[in-house]
Amino acid sequence: METLSVTEIGEVRPIRRHERIEMEVEVIVRTDSALLPGRTHDISESGMSAILPVELREGQEVELQIRLPRAAETTRAIVRNRNVYRHGFEFVQPLHGIFEAVTSA
Numbered sequence: 701m702e703t704l705s706v707t708e709i710g711e712v713r714p715i716r717r718h719e720r721i722e723m724e725v726e727v728i729v730r731t732d733s734a735l736l737p738g739r740t741h742d743i744s745e746s747g748m749s750a751i752l753p754v755e756l757r758e759g760q761e762v763e764l765q766i767r768l769p770r771a772a773e774t775t776r777a778i779v780r781n782r783n784v785y786r787h788g789f790e791f792v793q794p795l796h797g798i799f800e801a802v803t804s805a
Contacts, residue, residue, distance in 0.1 A: 720744040730763040731756070740766065747777065747790040756787055764789065 720742045727750050729736040738752040748766070756762070760779045765772055777789035 725769070726767040728765040729756070730765070731760065741786065743795075745791075745794045745796060747780070747788065749786060749788050751785050752787055753785065755782060755785065758782060761792070762789070764791075 721744070722742050723740055725740050727738045727740050727748075729738055729750070729752060734754075736752050736754060738750045741749040741751060743766075748764075756779045758779050758781060762777055762779065763774065764777050765774050773795060775795060776792040778792065779787055780790045781788040
């Protein structure tokens with residue numbers, strides 16, 4: 701059963717597994733046929749959203765190279781949703797310690 705919350709404007713949304721933080725850094729998305737530059741919008745241990753110059757297919761698995769303030773992180777992810785050029789990615793393996801890597805910069 702999914703846990704829900706109500707926002708200040710009355711929207712009902714699922715409660716996320718991990719806290720998200722807003723963070724705008726460079727990301728390179730590697731597909732089977734291209735390397736795509738983009739910018740992250742927010743990130744958590746289990747996923748992130750990013751703006752890309754093209755629309756990817758939901759369910760597509762990609763490799764992400766995220767340029768964090770202290771070091772680059774490479775991980776596999778699945779495109780879970782998109783709204784035009786904004787994409788939501790779920791990491792195949794959680795990025796443990798992501799908040800320490802971001803906040804210790």
